[in-house]
Amino acid sequence: MKRRIFITNTIVVVLALVALLLISSEVIRRVSDHYTSQAPPEEDPGAAQAAELLESWEDSGGWQELNLQLEALGYHLYAARDGEEVFSSLSPLQSDLLRHGGIPASWPEGEAAEMWNGAALLVGIQSGGYTLVAMSRPDLPEFFGQQRPQAEASLLSLLIIGAAAILLIVSLSLISTHFQVKHIMRPVNALADAARRVEAGDYTRPVGYGGQDEFTAVCAAFEQMQHHLLEEREKNAAYERARTDLVAGISHDLRTPLTSVQGYLKGLRDGVASTEEKRAQYVDIAYRKACDMEVLLQRLFDFSRMETGSLPLSPERADLGEFVRDYIRSTEGELAQRGGRFVLRGAPAPHPVRIDTGQMGRVLANLMDNALRYAGAEPLVLTLTVWRGGGTERLRFADNGRGVPEEQLPHLFEQFWRGDASRSGKNGEGSGLGLYIVRHIVEAHGGTVTAWNDGGLVFEISLPCEEELYA
Template structure:
């Protein structure tokens, strides 16, 4: 069933045609075999009914001679054969036919004497030899037939001087054909044609269903998909032309569904980003506006108050500047407009210099534990861009530290054959599993209450991800709520070629 299902359409049509022909031949053969045994009795083809020539009469004589031959070659006794011959030859005997049958040259069965049959044979067919013949002449009928069997050789001679042959005019010929096609012979031909028609019709219906059924499935599925039902799956598994088309449509539908989902996710992300930018800009703008109004209204009526108001305004403006800078940087990274200026550098040396040059921050303790590896650990690095990665990670660790203890960030290195992994572990509040998978998305913050821009814009880690991936590296995080977070950065070790 599986192999038949996978046949292509051309093969199906060819097989259907061949099957139709084969079925017709088989059915006609069966019908012929059945009718061969039944028709002589049903329609009297074995019984000669007149002494006037016609196509039917010729068939009757041929059937009668065939019946005589079959009886003579039968394995029954001579007495049984002679008895049966009387029944077979009775119709032609009644029409005045002389019958003389010999076995091995001796008389076996007859309704006349030898001299009478010889005289009529000489009169009707003077040049008759030993051939098997049925001669329909104007003066009479001559039959001569030989047959052999295990118990002897037989010769059949039949004459009838009262037999006549009608004129062969066109009218007689047309009547003969009309009688042939409207009579018993015509029935046989009609039955054969009817069998061919029915068998072809059956095979056509079967072939049609094997083709139209999957096409209907394909059509119904296409209409469902066109109507927007992208969850619809056309159920037809085959490797033929229709099957491959169905598979292509199902694959296309799945890709279209994924594309629509991605589009919706992008649209949702864009909305969230727009809302995030609007919120994070509104907060410092509101602060600036409020303190400027305080100065204008004379609320800050002392130099100390005025200085505090101005410092707050400057800080809010600085927060806005930092937000826009990170947003612009991220946008330029995503558009591919920023190129790294990488140099070959020992990562251990770089980390030491970074910590030495970093401004002292009494809010946190930052330590670095170099690896026990002997030798240089060179990587291709853009120092300025990578310093920004470290700054963003450390700033986040400090901002989301626990109020119960002083922030601490421990930096360490793991060395592998082709890479190094920088681990920055803090002792902060940690990140839940649900939030952890989103922390590198733009404007995502575990604390969705956006009250202060200085608490983080949600762009810092997104910028880190872009910079690390531009270095052909990878960044990820592990965390446990209440126990801190570890940010890990994997960089390729220098292999003798600059990777830019």
């Protein structure tokens, strides 16, 4: 845009100056040709009579009488003595022509002579110490209603040309400015219209400016902003729907174990459990249901701290293989009670990492809980494989269940997301937060987590190697 304005203004000025130069040269040439084309008359009868009058003049004054006689012949008198004017009946134009044309230093003594100065015929004589000149009426073209000398006509021509050039420059500038403003206002108006649409809540219509200038980037940035706002609005709408679903889901998830706890405690209170074995069974079931509620509330608590950026993370040096073995030892009894078992592979070699063992334990707990709820395998087998690959430490967590529909895999780690069959699995509860928390904790450690189907659902966690990052 700046280059276009600069080029346009330069072209306007150059064109105006070129036009001024060409027109000035042509006008001055024509004026000069017109004046230089003036030729003396071939024969002027009055010139001879004027010469006789000047030759018969005696040094006794009588300028008025001589002038009247000359005027009758079409001439005017000019008299000087020692270069000082003593009488003149010349018009201002004749005086100017005489002054610029010059008077010969010496006229013939006692005998008149003729001279053509380009505009008038001069008849002069030296007599008695006086210089007498009879000048005919100038034969000059009229310029603006009157006869003018060449210099004056040229000056007036230049002034007129200058005024015309100024008018031309102003006119071209106005025309150029009009088109430039029109061109500039196109994207400005397009942006203003787009801003009004955004204010009205319409983020779908593009700015619609197809130019290639500085405004192109601005319009592209505005459209990118619109796209971002549209995505944020859709994301917020989906987020709000998910929150609504979460409230309903939490109500269901808490109600189910709470109802079981209340039922079994009521059975104990009412004596339904009449034997020690049955009472122990009731207490055990109530305890497990209370633990389920604790897990759900812990996930909600963790989610709240993640949303506020206050989830604690205290990484320390650890061996990933040893950490996995410790986790299996501490939870294999619980998994066995729920009909499952662990299989550990590839762990013996050193696998140095820097992790928060508490938070990573929560990752494995969430993955195990997800498998217990949705794998649908009898018996459930969880295979954990630890190895080093590509400069990172890897942990694969796989079950032998039914997997997840391929179209649902990209959504597994989204907050509040639940598949269509999320409540048909074992125990039926699910907050839609477990795998979201898994991804958040793993990424907080500088790692990544992915999922795919391979004879069941497989999660692969990749963590930075401590030897490479902290050596």
